[in-house]
Amino acid sequence: MVEKRADARRNQATLLEVAAAAFVESGVNVPVRDIAARAGVGVGTIYRHFPTRADLIVAVYHHQIEACAAAGPALLAGSATPHAALAEWIGLFVDFLVTKHGLAGAFHSDDAAFQKLHSYFLDRLLPVCADLLAAAAAAGEIRPDVGALELMRGVGNLCIGDGDDSRYDARRMVGFLIAGLRT
Amino acid sequence: MVEKRADARRNQATLLEVAAAAFVESGVNVPVRDIAARAGVGVGTIYRHFPTRADLIVAVYHHQIEACAAAGPALLAGSATPHAALAEWIGLFVDFLVTKHGLAGAFHSDDAAFQKLHSYFLDRLLPVCADLLAAAAAAGEIRPDVGALELMRGVGNLCIGDGDDSRYDARRMVGFLIAGLRT
DNA sequence: CAACATACGGAACCGTGTTCCGTTTACCAA
DNA sequence: TTGGTAAACGGAACACGGTTCCGTATGTTG
Structure with missing residues (x-):
């Protein structure tokens, strides 16, 4: 079979x-x-x-997540500076999250069922983010002690609730966070 | 009666x-x-x-929330600069949230039952935060276009999941966010 | 102490994720 | 074409958590 x-x-x-x-x-x-x-x-x-909701969500967004992962190296190669590449890539990630109502929340849910969703995101995107961070740190543009996991979780968290309230703009907040990484 | x-x-x-x-x-x-x-x-x-879970939560933390609200003016009066006062006050808020496992998540839940919790937090703390922001902006220490609501939501969001994973430190991320507010 | 309003306990209800199993159906071989 | 069989299906049933409801118990008052 x-x-x-x-x-x-x-x-x-x-x-x-x-x-x-x-x-x-x-x-x-x-x-x-x-x-x-x-x-x-x-x-x-x-x-x-x-088998679980999380698997369905992963399957639905599989292509977009892969595209986001693939965009990292491309941006790094094509941008003026590593920091610009990092900012653009984070922008892609934020766009992805905020256009899926509730996804950012599910991403960080402590519900065991969403563990698989969490893992998949991290497996695919963490290495990409780590490379961008390392490049920016090597160029002296950002502080060298920023971890990829904490950054991705922070960014993901900031995206929660975007769209529920017009007075909250996740992109703006993420922009502040990225700005705060500078040396 | x-x-x-x-x-x-x-x-x-x-x-x-x-x-x-x-x-x-x-x-x-x-x-x-x-x-x-x-x-x-x-x-x-x-x-x-x-009447709802949210009312119980509000009642349990009522005193701490009031204390946090009261600390704002005190810090503003006693700190070297408005920016220092803002940073210290945000620190108090973060400490409050991260020591209550799951509270940050409930705070931003879209569940209607938690609307009351959300409202109470905002009613009591938003004006305090707004004053601190205004003072820091007036002193030219931070950009002048930062809203109290977006900052509090951003900070609250960053606190979600702190403690679930030792690799994620909400205080650090909030520090970056506040740093990113500087002019 | 009687009578009554107030408060209590917990069964029942609702919504949501997940499991289970009897029934249906696609596929293949005769 | 037609059985036979394993795969897949549908949806009832279960688990669980918030919330409601109401018959019962009890503090309070005259």
Whole structure:
């Protein structure tokens, strides 16, 4: 057995599309039952393809996360200074997070189910961030003791709630944070 | 009717004590049923005294929040510069948040039940923060366009998850953010 | 001490994530 | 074409946490 049944493959594809649409309309915390109903399947079908909510979220945003990871080295190679590359890359990350209502919150949830989401983000993006930080530190543009993990968590945290209140702008706050890294 | 029944007053006091202890041990997200069990009362009794979780949390931390609010003017009067006062006051706020496991998360929850918690924090602390910011801005120490609400939300967000992971230190990140406010 | 308003306890309800299992169906071989 | 079978499905059921409701118990007052 190597090939999945045709209906299974079709359902998985449908679920990814429907989930993506539901996330856009109702945020990543949309109830699993709603997604199932919209896709015309039972909740069991969702859980067979995606063992937890986190797996579904990871699957939906897989391409965008990979694109973000890939953008790091490209920016480093193409920007005027490492610090500019870092700022641009963080900007991409922030854009990604704030356009997914509730994702930043889920990212930092202490719920065990979201551990996988957390791990995936970190696995893919932490090395990229670390390289950018190292380059900027080597160029003497930022203090040398800034860790990639703390920066990513801080940035992710600052994105929580963006969009809920027009008086709060995560991009602005992240900008201040990055500015505060300078030597 | 002006006086509450003696048992009611006693229960309310017990609940405050037990809830405070439970928050310390298990975080502010400890189930209501657990608090009820520890206090030896039914859940109905909790809800009669505190209509929602948020009311209970507000009641438990009322004194500390008031103390934090009162510290603002005192620091402003006693510090070398307005910026130093701002930094010290933010430090107090951060200390308060990070020592209450899960409180920072609840503070920014989009759950309607926590709206009251959010409002109370903002009602009491926003004016204090605004005064400190205005003083620092007037002294030319920080950029003049920083809002109290965005700063408090940013700081609150940075405190989320502190303690869950020894590699993340909210105080450090907040320090960077405040540093990034400088002109 | 009686009578009544107040307060109590905890079962029940609701919403949400997740599991389980009887039923249906795609696929392949005869 | 047609069985047979493993894979996949649907949705009821369960776990859990916040909140509500109401019959019962009790402090208080006259």
